[in-house]
Amino acid sequence: xxxxxxxxxxxxxxxxxxxxxxxxxxxxxxxxxxxxxxxxxxxxxxxxxxxxxxxxxxxxxxxxxxxxxxxxxxxxxxxxxxxxxxxxxxxxxxxxxxxxxxxxxxxxxxxxxxxxxxxxxxxxxxxxxxxxxxxxxxxxxxxxxxxxxxxxxxxxxxxxxxxxxxxxxxxxxxxxxxxxxxxxxxxxxxxxxxxxxxxxxxxxxxxxxxxxxxxxxxxxxxxxxxxxxxxxxxxxxxxxxxxxxxxxxxxxxxxxxxxxxxxxxxxxxxxxxxxxxxxxxxxxxxxxxxxxxxxxxxxxxxxxxxxxxxxxxxxxxxxxxxxxxxxxxxxxxxxxxxxxxxxxxxxxxxxxxxxxxxxxxxxxx
Ligand SMILES: NC(=O)C1=CN([C@@H]2O[C@H](COP(=O)(O)OP(=O)(O)OC[C@H]3O[C@@H](n4cnc5c(N)ncnc54)[C@H](OP(=O)(O)O)[C@@H]3O)[C@@H](O)[C@H]2O)C=CC1
Ligand SMILES: N[C@@H](CC(=O)OP(=O)(O)O)C(=O)O
Numbered sequence: 499x500x501x502x503x504x505x506x507x508x509x510x511x512x513x514x515x516x517x518x519x520x521x522x523x524x525x526x527x528x529x530x531x532x533x534x535x536x537x538x539x540x541x542x543x544x545x546x547x548x549x550x551x552x553x554x555x556x557x558x559x560x561x562x563x564x565x566x567x568x569x570x571x572x573x574x575x576x577x578x579x580x581x582x583x584x585x586x587x588x589x590x591x592x593x594x595x596x597x598x599x600x601x602x603x604x605x606x607x608x609x610x611x612x613x614x615x616x617x618x619x620x621x622x623x624x625x626x627x628x629x630x631x632x633x634x635x636x637x638x639x640x641x642x643x644x645x646x647x648x649x650x651x652x653x654x655x656x657x658x659x660x661x662x663x664x665x666x667x668x669x670x671x672x673x674x675x676x677x678x679x680x681x682x683x684x685x686x687x688x689x690x691x692x693x694x695x696x697x698x699x700x701x702x703x704x705x706x707x708x709x710x711x712x713x714x715x716x717x718x719x720x721x722x723x724x725x726x727x728x729x730x731x732x733x734x735x736x737x738x739x740x741x742x743x744x745x746x747x748x749x750x751x752x753x754x755x756x757x758x759x760x761x762x763x764x765x766x767x768x769x770x771x772x773x774x775x776x777x778x779x780x781x782x783x784x785x786x787x788x789x790x791x792x793x794x795x796x797x798x799x800x801x802x803x804x805x806x807x808x809x810x811x812x813x814x815x816x817x818x819x820x821x822x823x824x825x826x827x828x829x830x831x832x833x834x835x836x837x838x839x840x841x842x843x844x845x846x847x848x849x850x851x852x853x854x855x856x857x858x859x860x861x862x863x
Pocket of ligand 1: 508509510511512513514515534535536537538539540568581582583584585587588605606607652653654685686687688689690691841842845846
């Protein structure tokens with residue numbers, strides 16, 4: 499492969515931004531060069547601007563980078579820009595970057611529902627990146643300059659939910675109903691201001707604004723087929739799949755747990771053993787493509803009766819693997835299971851990096 503691709507990070511000081519720094523610092527294919535955050539941080543060295551909260555030390559390669567304002571003029575040399583921006587500001591900033599011809603992979607929710615914006619969980623629906631390939635081919639055929647584009651990463655809880663659903667749907671046909679109850683880590687709420695200790699210690703908060711609607715809607719886009727002309731996704735309808743989510747914040751640092759029950763459309767439903775085998779055998783396309791960060795084992799099926807647990811299981815396959823345990827029959831629907839995924843790796847920055855690796859493998863950046 500030729501030299502490394504130049505990467506930038508927007509929102510570099512936040513919960514997701516810090517994870518991007520860790521994942522990109524020694525990456526074999528990307529060189530981290532430009533960092534952006536608010537005007538409060540701009541002009542300072544990264545080490546002075548950031549309130550570093552990761553258990554890994556701040557990588558040396560990032561400490562002296564001077565933080566820029568989030569304007570495309572400072573990111574012109576970037577082949578790819580990752581965004582961990584606060585959603586209140588991501589809309590306008592990412593639009594300006596895209597219009598300046600920059601490729602953006604965003605964690606923010608702002609463009610997830612746009613018809614021509616792929617909403618990607620890289621271990622689930624990388625084929626939706628065909629929308630970007632189609633956009634680039636069309637511009638080339640029309641003799642136009644290479645356009646910028648936005649790719650959205652899903653909501654973190656949605657990523658954990660759809661990971662086991664994908665192989666099950668591929669093997670056993672559509673799932674027509676599912677319920678999920680989440681137990682979400684505090685890092686999911688960001689660092690500024692973050693969840694106050696007095697609210698979460700010795701407590702559970704049974705409300706995360708907007709989260710249930712995002713999970714119920716995004717699942718219908720991620721599991722949907724592409725249009726024949728590869729320009730958009732043909733959303734699943736509520737008749738095709740009913741999704742019901744209840745979201746809770748718990749006193750866990752990283753790792754979202756979800757208790758899921760589901761029903762298949764086709765009868766008879768598969769057996770518990772068939773479900774387990776299907777999940778164990780699933781190999782994601784990113785791994786087949788040889789992507790550096792792709793999990794060797796996409797879904798870890800755990801047999802111990804008290805697993806998965808966030809502290810013990812969130813770092814499987816470096817946080818890119820999803821753990822599934824307690825797979826059993828459900829008296830109301832067909833099956834129930836407990837799923838655990840690392841919310842800032844496979845649920846956020848890690849997915850962003852893996853998407854970029856797929857784009858690179860497909861010559862789209
Ligand atoms: N945490 C998670 O697990 C997940 C988060 N997301 C999404 O990712 C995004 C980032 O979330 P998170 O990292 O948790 O949030 P944080 O609050 O931790 O970080 C927000 C970042 O945005 C920057 N910022 C704030 N205001 C501005 C502004 N006016 N102009 C430019 N930059 C600004 C901050 O910079 P400064 O330090 O200078 O204020 C900081 O770098 C959000 O859209 C969130 O919804 C998605 C999936 C999972
Ligand atoms: N709301 C999620 C994180 C998040 O910011 O999600 P989204 O990108 O969909 O807004 C959580 O609290 O764990």
